[in-house]
Amino acid sequence: MSVDTSALSQPLYDPAVDGTYVPPLDIVLACAREELARYATANIHDHHEVLVAAVSTHDRLRQLVAALDKEAGR
Template sequence: MTDHSARPSTAATSRCAVPLNGTAAVAARDALATPLYDPATDGPHWIPPVDIALASAREALARYEGHNIHSHGQMVTAATGLDSALRSLVGALDAEAAQPPGAPDDAEDARQFTARHFPTVTEFLAAPSAAVTGGETR
């Protein structure tokens, strides 16, 4: 009778050039413990305004509220999505708290940039629209 079971011809061993003990083990452990983003070495990243971060958090809550608690895959998906939304929200709140009173916000910076570099666009945005005035614009 033919044996159809899957058996490897050799033992499953790792053929590492350097054994994982001593300094190699410490280096492997440190590589696994290194965060994906380190503000000290990776530089600043974009932090959304509070209203965008709050809307994103609410959207994430709505998206994952029906996930099955007994499904590992769905729980991992929900956990990563909620983690991302929460980190954005906390970052936005921290950035808002760190902003000195009276400091210009991003919207004001955008308006000033547009006025400086695109005066035609600024003029167009400042003009009353036909829908509001009930007539035609230029």
């Protein structure tokens, strides 16, 4: 017996829902450094802690790329 889990799935990023505001590069870069420091000691054996770190870092990386693109005029 299989269970339909498609309704439980949710993407990390949805352009239709997520905002389009891009903070200045210097702010995003400072936040990215804080993010790296915050999760540098995450326990890789703690599933929840690793999941939180991964999602948070994914969001920060997306912001960093958007800020770099904006500064480069892309």
